[in-house]
Amino acid sequence: MADDVARAGVPLLSVQGVVVRFGGVVALAGVSFDVGHKQICGLIGPNGSGKTTCFNCISAIYRYTEGDILFEGKSIHNTARYRMAPLGIGRTFQNVALFRLLTVRDNILVGAHHLARSGFIANAFRLPIVRREEAAARAKLRDVLHLLALEDVAHLPVGGLPFGTQKRVELGRALMGEPKLLLLDEPAGGLNHSEVDELSGLIQQIRAHYGMSVLVVEHHMSMVMAISDKVVALEFGKKIADGTPDEVRREPEVIRAYLGESEEEARQHAGAA
Template identity: 60%
Template structure:
């Protein structure tokens, strides 16, 4: 795996307030191209808030977010997918009554060149465009082992399969950066192992950089090249998985004990 020295994503002193609550407090970090970067922290640490800032669902009161060196602060939400950011959600975001193929094709429409008027008038090139998107959806279903359920309503499938459908929708937009928001939630042990292999394959074979929010520490430590830890909206640590496992503030955040009490207690790092 080759990691670029130029960051694909740069988060610069981002602060988010909801009334008197500070959800993010001057958070800064980079994600290098070619990485799987894990974003960890206890519940309420600000992880999903940061994802919502990256997706332009939330505004931030100060700071900046750069993607490939370009600020996304002023971009409207509908431009984010076309820019090269794909995302999954904690709570499945799909059209439950539509077939799997259609759900994935919806993701591919972010890269469609056919506008609303051309599609409504069914201009000649629109049919060719739809065939291209369908072929792209079929490729992704083959990659994710979803071809057998291509014509079934997504909402009728097992939860773990629905998770793969949502990832397929995100991949259909050909993202440069894939934001995975707790993709392991609700998965069994076998599905968790398959997910770990899939994330590393997305990085290595598809050449897509991944930013991963996850509570399953075994998954995060197993697939991440770099990890950023948040607590109460602040960045408390970043580094390699080995460095994060030994970091006293990270241990304290997860165990609920003062950092100085855990600094000399390596046995407790197994819980991180």
């Protein structure tokens, strides 16, 4: 399905004129952008720009008021939240939400719950389909643990591990669900410089290894600009830039939003860049 959509030239994700209102407050005002197949897209903007609201619409936590969001060419407007993972959209959150008393291994395995097709009877009698599914899950788990360098701590309860390691566990749980689109909500939050550099490399490895697309919201501008194929910038719920990292970093509206310059100063700054 994904290959057919890609060959047809249809973006993996297409946000089309999305409007979100909370009472009289407009959180998103006609935002549009695409995420291509096997593409890393950065979503940036100052606090309150609408980044997380946009993420929550894509993952069916919020319902948009106008416009539409298409995944593989099909609207997700009436899709229930619990259907997003089976559809192919995985997500991490700003604050890790792990089962602290469970091991790293068990926390990651939780991400594969929707992949099981065997029912109660098959599990009760240990039919061959159950054994095949368990073998596939173990193989996938080994792959994820190796990619994220978690093999040495796989047997340990996650609650006693450093925050940076817990972030990787949450990332592993999302990968275990085999998403086509991975949403990363401020994955570098709370990490030190070396951990941010390590995460940047991991995101690129994930794209290369699994062939998935990644949409990342992040305040670490240098990280976003380094790993992204394209960047979308928001301010006050509106899109102010959409292009390559070089194009976006030179956009006067982006410079003004981040540096607080006047429009004329921003244009001069962009011209000197």
